[in-house]
Amino acid sequence: MTEAAPVIDGWFTTDSQPALIGRRCPECGTYQFPPTGEWCPNPACLSAVMVDTPLSRRGRVWSYTDAQYKPPPPFVAATEPFEPFAIAAVELRPENIVILGQVASGYGVADLHVGAEVELVIEPIDGSRALVWKWRPCGD
Amino acid sequence: MTEPVAVIGVGMHPWGKWGRNFVGYGLTAARAALDDAGVAWSDIDFVVGGETVRNGYGGYVAGSTMARALGWNGARVATCYAACASGSAAIEAARTRILAGLCDLALVVGADTTPKGFLAPNAGERWDDPDWLRFRLIGATNPAFFGMYARRRMDLYGADPADFAMVKVKNARHGLHNPNARYRGEVTAEEVAASPVVCDPLRLLDICATSDGAAAVVLSSIDTARRLGRGDVRIRAVSTVTPRFPNTALDLPDIATDSAASVAAPDQGFRPSIASAAYEEAGVGPDDLSLAEVYDLSTALELDWYEDIGLCAPGEAEKLLHAGDTTLGGRIPVNPSGGLACFGEAVPAQAIAQVCEVTWQLRGQAGARQVEGAQVGLTINQGLFGHGSCVILSR
DSSP, rough: OOOOEEESSTTTTSSSSSBBBBOOOOOTTOEESSTSSSOOOTTTOOOOOOEEEOOOOOEEEEEEEESSSOOOOOOOOSSOOOOOOOEEEEEEEETTTTEEEEOOOTTTTGOOOOEEEEEEEEEEESSSSSSEEEEOOOOO | OOEEEEEEEEEEEEEEEOOOOOOHHHHHHHHHHHHHOOOHHHOEEEEEEEOSSSHHEEEETTTHHHHHHOOOOOOOEEEOOOBTHHHHHHHHHHHHHHHSSSSSSSEEEEEEEOEEEEESOOOOOOOHHHHHIIIIIIOOOOOOOOOOOHHHHHHHHHHOHHHHHHHHHHHHHHOOOOOTTTTTTTTOOOHHHHOEEEEEEEEGGGGGOEEEEEEEEEEOHHHHHHHOOOOOOOEEEEEEEOOOOOSSSOOTOBBBBBOOSSSSSSSSHHHHHHHHHHHHHHHHHHOOOEEEOOOBBHHHHHHHHHHHHHOTOOOOHHHHTTTTTTTTTSSSSBOTTTTHHHHOOOOOHHHHOOOOHHHHHHHHGGGGOTTTTOOOOEEEEEEETTTEEEEEOOO
C-alpha cells in the first residue's frame, strides 16, 4: 500500500504539528494562501519575491456551514452513501487571513460558532490515501 | 456626475428550465428589445454579448453568436465575461462606446442554458484553477458560501432562519404576476422551514435555482433617444469596480481572503464599495431610491444587500424587512420582479434582466408589481473573482 500523501503538493505539512504553508512577502510582511503567488499582492509593494512560511495552526471561526448534499465533481465523497460534512472559514492571527477548509470528521455545525477556536489537523480527503487539511474545534 | 445614456428598448425570454439552445432565447430577447425600441437590427452599430461558459465556443463568443443569429449586419462586436456580473460589464461596454461617440445604437444581450443541480466548475484536472480546487479540496459549493454569509448574520446580529424565510415569502409574492418569472406561486414560511437543509442554515427554498433565460437592452445617446421619442429612462451610473486590497471578506470562489497583516482593511468592504461608486457617479444616494433589484442568490444575502446599498446600518436589515419597508407598497421595495427567488439564475442574462425590470418600473409598465411613482432604481450584483455590478437608472 502506498504511503498517505497530500492531495496537493506544498500547501501543508503532515508532521505531528501540521500547518498550512503560506507565503510571506519579505519586504512588507503580507501573507498569502494558497502558496502559489510569485509576487506580493499588496499594491503598494513591488516585491517579486514571496517566501514559503508555515501559518498559525490555530485560528477563530469567521463563519461555517455544512454540505447536506453531495457536491458535484471534482469533489470525491469519502463514503457512499454520502455523509454530510461541515465547512469552516477560519481567521488566523497574526496573518490576518481567512482560510476555508472542511471541519474534522466527527464534528458538525453544532460544535461551532463565529469566534470559536479551531486547530488544524490532517485527515484523508476521501476514501483514498490522499490527505487534506481540516479544522478541528478546540472545544472552548 | 457622468453624462447619462438612454435605455430605449428592453426585452426578455421567460426564465425556466427549457433545455433548449441558449441562442434561441437570446434571439427572442433581442428581437423583443428591438421591437420595444422601435429600431431595426440593421441600425444597430454595436452588439455586445454576456458570455456563457457552459455552452461551448458559441457561448465564449456570445456577442458574435447573437449577431450571426440576428443575421450579420456589419456591427462592431464584443463579448464580456465577468461571471455573474457579465451582463453589467456588457452594458458598460455599450455605455462607454456611446459616451465616447463611437456608436449610435447598441444592443446588449445575455442568454444562458444551465445544467441541473449545483453549478460545477469546468471539467478536467485543473490544479491551478481556484474554482476547481474549492470543489476538489473542500467540496465548497456556491450555497456553502451563501450558508457562511447567512450564519454570520445569525451569530453576529441575532438573525433567525425565520427572517430568511420571510424574504422568500415576500419575493414569491412580488413575482406572482411577472410573466418572465420561472416560479409564480405563493410560498409560505412553513414551506421554507419544511424544505431540506442544503447548507446550514439555508434550506432549499432559501437558495435560488439555476435557470435558462435571456435578457436584452437597446441603448443610445440621449440625443438619439430624443430623436426616436424614447428618452424616458436613463442609465445614470454603472459601477464595475474591483475590491481594494486587502479584501478581507471571503468571496466566491476563493479558498482564502487577502491578508491584512501589513495593510489595514479599507473602511468600506467590497460589496458596499460597489454601490458607493455608483451613487457617486449618479449623484444620488440611498434615500433617492424608489426601488432596488438586488442579487438574492440566497434569502439571507438579500438582507446583506440592504446594508451594502445603504438602506440601513449593518445588522438592521431584518428590522427593515419586518417593518415592510422592502415589500411592494413599502418605503423602498426590493426585488419587485420577484428576484432570483422567482427567476433562478441565468448567469450572463441576470444583470441585464435587473435593468429590464427597473426600466419597466420607471416607465410605469410593471403591472401588478408596479412601484408607484418610481423615479430612481438601482440594480446590484457581484461576480466571482472581484467583479462589482451596479446600475442606477432614473426617469
